[in-house]
Amino acid sequence: MxxxxxxxxxxxxxxxxxxxxxxxxxxxxxxxxxxxxxxxxxxxxxxxxxxxxxxxxxxxxxxxxxxxxxxxSAADVAGAWIERFHEQLAEQVEAEHERQRRQRPKGTGRPRKTVVTGYLIGDDSTQHKPKGKKMGGLGKHYSTTAEQQVTGHSLVQSLYVLLGRRCPLAPQMYRQQAVCRREGVPFQSKVDMMEATIRDFQPVPRTLTHVLVDSWYTCQRLWRAVHERGFLITSGLKSNRWLWVTDAQGRGRWQRLDEYAAHLTPEQYQQMTWPNQDEPRTV
Known part of the structure; x- marks a missing residue:
């Protein structure tokens, strides 16, 4: 080739x-x-x-x-990367605000606020290391590619997407408790790592941050961290999760997600456009 x-x-x-x-x-x-x-x-x-x-x-x-x-220092390299990203996107963010101001319809009352949304996407992936016997942090992790547990590293990774540009944040290695005891390092769960990423993350000024994670990270602690930062969040939910559902009379009750979804009509679904590697994807 x-x-x-x-x-x-x-x-x-x-x-x-x-x-x-x-x-x-x-x-x-x-x-x-x-x-x-x-x-x-x-x-x-x-x-x-x-x-x-x-x-x-x-x-x-x-x-x-x-x-x-x-x-x-890997942290210095990651910091330099995101600093460069901020410098390059600052003018583009202002230009996008100006574009939205020019295109919004004129009318009476207070004009609608312009919004530039950046997406903080979090996920984890398994790196198979079939020959790695002396590497630090090795453990048994499930691989979606191999559809079984493999020996390797599990990396918790985040990506910042803004106006079509992408900035990877520094990956974090997840170690299982047994591996932490063997190597003498403090244990952090994947949720701990993602929460720290959200709390420490610095978005480009004058943007709204929307956090995207899958159902593995859906928990009250992560949602609380997102709302305390003034961010938005969209996450997956497992079908056996319970929701507090309010009816038309204002009364509420607990209901499983799969039962709730079974009673939804096609008109109650709303299409949304999410960022994708190639082009925006409608879901």
């Missing part, structure tokens, strides 16, 4: 320069090597496989030390 030739052009160079302050000069050279190799690599992403893509004379041992031992 033919692959494109990718050089360090102006756009890629500008992106790399964002992280210049987070690395020493030798470390920065390895960063550029890794980025270029990941864009080109069509084989297994081992250190040897990555270096085969770059004619730069870097050694496997040097790349290994850069990734595992060099004193650079």
């Amino acid at each position: 033919s692959i494109p030739i990718i050089c360090l052009d102006a756009r890629l160079r500008q992106f790399c320069e964002t992280f210049r302050k987070s690395f020493s000069q030798p470390q920065f050279k390895y960063l550029v090597t890794v980025l270029l190799a990941l864009m080109l690599c069509q084989e297994t992403h081992t250190l040897t496989g990555l270096l085969r893509q770059i004619a730069d004379g870097q050694s496997v041992s040097g790349l290994s030390r850069f990734l595992s031992q060099s004193p650079w």
